[in-house]
Amino acid sequence: MHYRGRQIDHCASCGEIIDVSEWHPTKARTTDGETEIYSFCSERCRNQWTGR
Structure with a gap:
């Protein structure tokens, strides 16, 4: 799944696949x-994200 060229079904921090049907x-x-x-x-990845 993509949004403006980025995969939104992957974690922006670690790249893990996210089940977008769940919170x-x-x-x-x-x-x-x-x-x-x-x-x-995860919350941990969200908190560690640097905005690369």
Whole structure:
């Protein structure tokens, strides 16, 4: 599954596959009026994410 060229069914931090039919942590970032959503496999990955 892709959103603006990024795989949203993979963790933005570690790359693990995410079951998008279940709840998972996310973060959003807005830059120059564009909002990007990042998906994570766990709270730990969400907290460790550096925004690469």
